[in-house]
Amino acid sequence: MRNRNYRLLLIVLVCILVVSCEKEIPTKLEFANYTYSGTDENGGDWNPILIDNGDEIEVDAPEDVTSENYQSELSQLKASIENINAEQKRAINYWTNNPVVRWNEITLELIAKYNLIPGPNEDESYTLPNPSNPEGPPAFPFAHPPYASRALAYLSVAQFDGLISAWHYKYLYNRLAPYQQNGAIAYAYEPNDIPSYPSDGAVLARVSKSVLLAMFPLEGEYLQKMEDEHLESLLLSGGNVSSDIMAGVSIGDQISAIALARAANDGMKNAQTPKAVSDSIKAAAFERFGWQWDNLEIPVRPVGLTPLFGKVRMWNIENVESVRPIPPPQLDSQEYLEDVAILKDYADNVTEERRRIANFWQDGLGTYTPPGHWNRFANEFIVESKMNPLRSARTMAYLNMAIMDAGISCWDAKYYYHYPRPIQNIPGFKTIAGTPNFPSYTSGHSVFSAAGAEVLAYIFPEKASLVRGWAEEAAISRVYGGIHWTFDATVGTDQGREVAQYTIDVAKTDGAD
Amino acid sequence: MKGPFKTKIGNEHDRSIHQKKNTLSSGIVIFIALFTICFVQGQTPNDALMMPSKNICVLLGYDAGQFNRYWEGDYLRKNETIATVDRNTILPMAAVGIFDNLNLYLSLPYVKTESSEPNGGRFAGAKGFQDFGIALKYKALEKPIGNGRLSLLSTIGYTTPATNYLSDYMPYSLGFGAPEFALRGIAQYQLENGFYIRGMLAHLWRGTTEAERDYYYNDGSYYSALMDVPNAWNFEGIIGAWFFDTTLKLEFNYVGLKSTSGDDIRAYNAAQPTNKVKFDRIGASLQYYIPAIKGLGIVAYHSRVVNGLNTAKFSNTGVGLTFQFQYLKDKNQEEDAQ
Numbered sequence: 001m002r003n004r005n006y007r008l009l010l011i012v013l014v015c016i017l018v019v020s021c022e023k024e025i026p027t028k029l030e031f032a033n034y035t036y037s038g039t040d041e042n043g044g045d046w047n048p049i050l051i052d053n054g055d056e057i058e059v060d061a062p063e064d065v066t067s068e069n070y071q072s073e074l075s076q077l078k079a080s081i082e083n084i085n086a087e088q089k090r091a092i093n094y095w096t097n098n099p100v101v102r103w104n105e106i107t108l109e110l111i112a113k114y115n116l117i118p119g120p121n122e123d124e125s126y127t128l129p130n131p132s133n134p135e136g137p138p139a140f141p142f143a144h145p146p147y148a149s150r151a152l153a154y155l156s157v158a159q160f161d162g163l164i165s166a167w168h169y170k171y172l173y174n175r176l177a178p179y180q181q182n183g184a185i186a187y188a189y190e191p192n193d194i195p196s197y198p199s200d201g202a203v204l205a206r207v208s209k210s211v212l213l214a215m216f217p218l219e220g221e222y223l224q225k226m227e228d229e230h231l232e233s234l235l236l237s238g239g240n241v242s243s244d245i246m247a248g249v250s251i252g253d254q255i256s257a258i259a260l261a262r263a264a265n266d267g268m269k270n271a272q273t274p275k276a277v278s279d280s281i282k283a284a285a286f287e288r289f290g291w292q293w294d295n296l297e298i299p300v301r302p303v304g305l306t307p308l309f310g311k312v313r314m315w316n317i318e319n320v321e322s323v324r325p326i327p328p329p330q331l332d333s334q335e336y337l338e339d340v341a342i343l344k345d346y347a348d349n350v351t352e353e354r355r356r357i358a359n360f361w362q363d364g365l366g367t368y369t370p371p372g373h374w375n376r377f378a379n380e381f382i383v384e385s386k387m388n389p390l391r392s393a394r395t396m397a398y399l400n401m402a403i404m405d406a407g408i409s410c411w412d413a414k415y416y417y418h419y420p421r422p423i424q425n426i427p428g429f430k431t432i433a434g435t436p437n438f439p440s441y442t443s444g445h446s447v448f449s450a451a452g453a454e455v456l457a458y459i460f461p462e463k464a465s466l467v468r469g470w471a472e473e474a475a476i477s478r479v480y481g482g483i484h485w486t487f488d489a490t491v492g493t494d495q496g497r498e499v500a501q502y503t504i505d506v507a508k509t510d511g512a513d
Numbered sequence: 514m515k516g517p518f519k520t521k522i523g524n525e526h527d528r529s530i531h532q533k534k535n536t537l538s539s540g541i542v543i544f545i546a547l548f549t550i551c552f553v554q555g556q557t558p559n560d561a562l563m564m565p566s567k568n569i570c571v572l573l574g575y576d577a578g579q580f581n582r583y584w585e586g587d588y589l590r591k592n593e594t595i596a597t598v599d600r601n602t603i604l605p606m607a608a609v610g611i612f613d614n615l616n617l618y619l620s621l622p623y624v625k626t627e628s629s630e631p632n633g634g635r636f637a638g639a640k641g642f643q644d645f646g647i648a649l650k651y652k653a654l655e656k657p658i659g660n661g662r663l664s665l666l667s668t669i670g671y672t673t674p675a676t677n678y679l680s681d682y683m684p685y686s687l688g689f690g691a692p693e694f695a696l697r698g699i700a701q702y703q704l705e706n707g708f709y710i711r712g713m714l715a716h717l718w719r720g721t722t723e724a725e726r727d728y729y730y731n732d733g734s735y736y737s738a739l740m741d742v743p744n745a746w747n748f749e750g751i752i753g754a755w756f757f758d759t760t761l762k763l764e765f766n767y768v769g770l771k772s773t774s775g776d777d778i779r780a781y782n783a784a785q786p787t788n789k790v791k792f793d794r795i796g797a798s799l800q801y802y803i804p805a806i807k808g809l810g811i812v813a814y815h816s817r818v819v820n821g822l823n824t825a826k827f828s829n830t831g832v833g834l835t836f837q838f839q840y841l842k843d844k845n846q847e848e849d850a851q
Contacts (some may be wrong), residue, residue: 025721105734112730117779119592136778298593298633299627347637351764352677359679359725366730366782376728376736423635432682483636 003209028105030456033097035188036388040512043390044168046162047510049315050258052100054168057254062175062197073241081185090097091233096201099201099230100159100392101379106226107155108368110216114143115366115435124299127337128272134217136167141216145363145444146309149371150268151215152396153404156258158211160397162203163390165251170195179238188237188380192388198247201234201388206252207259208296212341214260239403265403266313271306278303285418290325291331293439295421295458297317305438310412312405314402316502320412323499328419328441329491339485343419343422344430348482350432352478361445361477362433364377368475371403374452377467381460399455402503406451406496422482443484446475450496456505471496541772557608558618558648558668559713559749561701564610567841574604574812582686583784584821586777598633598684598825601625609840621675624687636685639678643687646672648695648712661704666716670695674722681724681740682826683784686753690722691742707755715747722786731787732776740786743775762800762833766816769793776825791822802835810835811822 023129044054050056063070090311095102118125118138127138134140141147154357177196179187194200209227231249234240240248273281286292295301310320317323329336346354363370383390419441423429436444453471475493478484507513519659562569581597582589606620626639648670655664673692674680696716703709727738746769749792753764775789796816803809813836817828 023738025735027734028736069749109730109734112728116780116782119590171788296633296635298596298631319695350637356725357678359681360727362726363728366779367726368734373728401653411761430635 006236011122020026020142028094029101029376029383031101031383032098034383034386035057035190035357036192036194037386038387038391039192039194040167040390041171042511044164044166044171046164046394046512049157049401050128050161050163050255050262051152051165052430053263056163057162057165057191059165059169059249062243062247062355063180065175067193070241070243071242074178074185075257077178077235077238077241078150078182078185081236081238083333088232088236092237095201095230095233097237097239098383098389099204099275099385100396102157102230102480103159103204103212103381104375104396106208106223107152107212108372109152109370110212110219111143112366113143113217114139114366115148115369116119117142117144117365120275120299121337126299126301131217131269132413138187139218143306143369144447145369145374146271146306146312146411147215147401148369149314149404149407149448150263150266151212152375153286153400154215154259154263155208155211155298155314156393156396158207158255159204160393161259162207162251163200163393163412165255166198166200166203166248167390169198170200173197175244177239178241183274185238187239187511189239189498194388196240197244198223198251199234199240199244201232201246202245202248203239203252203255204389204393205230205234206249207256210252211259214263217241220252246371246492247302259390262313267308271312273307275302275490279424280305281307281415284417287418289417290329291418293418293421294424294448295437296421296423296435301437304415305436306411307415310408310410310415312408314405316506317405317409317499320409322493323409323502324416325413325442325495328417328485328487328491331425335487336485338485340422341378342486343426343479343482346480347430347432355432356432357473357477358481359451361474362481363445370448371400371452373474374399377452378460380458381463386459391512393460394507395455398503398507399410399452401453402451402500403448403502406447407497409495409499410447410492411438411445413442414444416439419488422485429482431482433478433483435483440484441488442490442495443478443488445478446471446484446489447496448491448498449474450493451500452496454497455504458507468504524549539624557606558650558695559666559669559697559699559715561666561699561703561709561711563613563650564616564653564813564837565664565707566606566610566613567839568610568837569840570608570833570835570837572604572606572608572833574602574606574833576602576604576802576829576831578602578827580818580825580827581792582823583692583776584823589667589826592781593632594634595628595636595684597629599627599629600827600829614652616650616701618646618650618804626685626687627841628685639682639685639687641678641687642675643678644672644693645675646670658702661702661709664699664703666699666701666786667697668697670697679725680722680742680786681726681729683786686786687714689719689742692720694718695747697747708747709751709753711749711753713747713749713751717745717747719744725784729785729787733787741774742773742786743789745770745772745790747771760802760804764798766796766798767793767814769794775823784793792818793820793822794818794827808837810837 052159129138129142131140174195175197181187205227209223213223231245282292363373378395418439421435421440423435449471453467457465475489479486479489573834578600579597582591603623609617611617622643624643648668650668652666671694674690677685680686695715697713697715701711701714721739721741724738724740729735748769750767751764755762768828771791772789776787778784778788794816798814800812812833813831818826
């Protein structure tokens, strides 16, 4: 009996171990700092997006390395490094020598945090998030896919321009990093020959904090904490002295002000229209085509998501109508009826493979959205190919401009054609994905993903067939989910590819290739 | 089988003695299964009943549950996107007496979920087999105290998803999709007049469930398909009594569950397996065995969640049929046959 009790106890312990292990789940891209695949000495000559040239931002010449001030900065730095604590070491490891990735992850996390659709009030009305009263409720913003694409675009473009400017002055003034000035100072990361004045990390910290604060106004405390931690780790890594950082912060302030001035007047503030405007858009579509999309939620949402996002200023396309796709099929056409049969078939026969695809690409409420998903892929590729921060920021800038332009073009089509969703037209139809609050044609996932894939295929040619395959899978995932027609997905994929080409054409002539 | 099968069942102890007498007196009963009674809510890993050695009790239960409100954090709300969610379960289960003081339990529920019409979300429900469960219950002590008897029991249980149902599809998911290891302690004190009280305390170690996406938010980003399902404490308090010569049992129960970690359901957002769940549930059950049919019992119960955190204000009603028989003849029975 006693023996049996021991055996039982042993079984118990083994079971507890089996069940409770494996609880370490990654919260970020795990990578150590690395040797950059290149330093891009001529990066200061590349074409920025918001300004004409890197030297448009003014940065004073640094003090000479032999000066008393610089020498005193060096000895202060040395003392600080000698007194480094465990938390500071953790921060240095966290930020790595490619903080573009970390600031992007912070953005994705804020998108996921704020990607919550406001629910109805007790009286069945809906209150929209209001930037002039961000606390709400509901809190501002609702970080839906268009909002996410725009936040990522401004962040990445401002980072890119700021780093072009930093690179310009780095190689103009050529002040080497403190660890190269003084052998007693060790560098926490892999050494490189990139001059340290102005600090590129400081540009990233300040630009990112400022742009993200404008996009997520309730996050001031968190963003300030992250900026402070990042700036301190730049010093304690042995890579920068205080004056390097101050010069970088100055570039960050100037560039983010330029970026946010553009954002303030890009049309986004009018994108979420009042009901009267929304109704007239719907009526115009009905008059033109004889159909209209309706929200089927209970209680009904009076206005779809950002009806005028299609009018927001694009990055690399003059006129959104120039890339508007062909009209969707008439509701009595053979093509349409065939699609109804396909959707019914998918709904009646949910295979494991189709369910997996529908869920993998869903990127719905509470997540980083499809634009965020493509940024996540880019982060992985950037680390894999050991890009330096400038080249990383370039990748993200073109990726996110193309994705935002794709979103604008998609939303133009959505509200111009105002095409109904499957649940509206097929009686009794049920879905395994959530039907969003905007018209069907074309599929946002398809357009965002195709645009993202094209830019990544341009920057990482070895990944071209991989990412294009992913984009097609993301597109069809919405059909498997039961919330899009197949032509929403196929036409949307073509649309995304076409839109991205405008951005890629700009990238090809920016001086980096 | 000859002679009246006297179905006197006060507790497992009475029953096993009684049954042995019966089999001994019926010499020709060798290959015919010998039925006695077992119960749905009795004869579970959570109670103080034991199956006699060499007996199996199978049960088939049907449970109809639904909710139209749920707690988002501690805020009780309705949500017309899902309207009223129905959850129907068919529960096949078997209890096997290995020794008189060691029982084995096996279970495999089939669950079907869907929203009532109309609803604003138009989501498809889900159906399929949920988790396979296995448990061992051991009676450590039974002794008379005062004019009653104290029993102490312990159960170890393990459940794991039987199919690849999607746990990350709340509120329609069939279960939380993770393995669970449970360790329970049970104490019961029963008076001679049939009244009893019982307490149960359990700790539930829950593993991770695999979503079909590889990013989710749980008070921060997680870059993985694995979701940590929080461990939990589980409590039960029961007051019950036997009536009519121990053919009818009535119980009132309280069940509590409290996750030890986890996040809140976010505003107007779907629940997910990482949520911190807490509930208080009360219920009543009636159990009756039919004297006319040996081995057959019926049970009916109702329970409702009265307080909670990140969980549905769920109420459910169930009925079940139980059937008990002897799967191995006793040695002396074999001898009788020869």
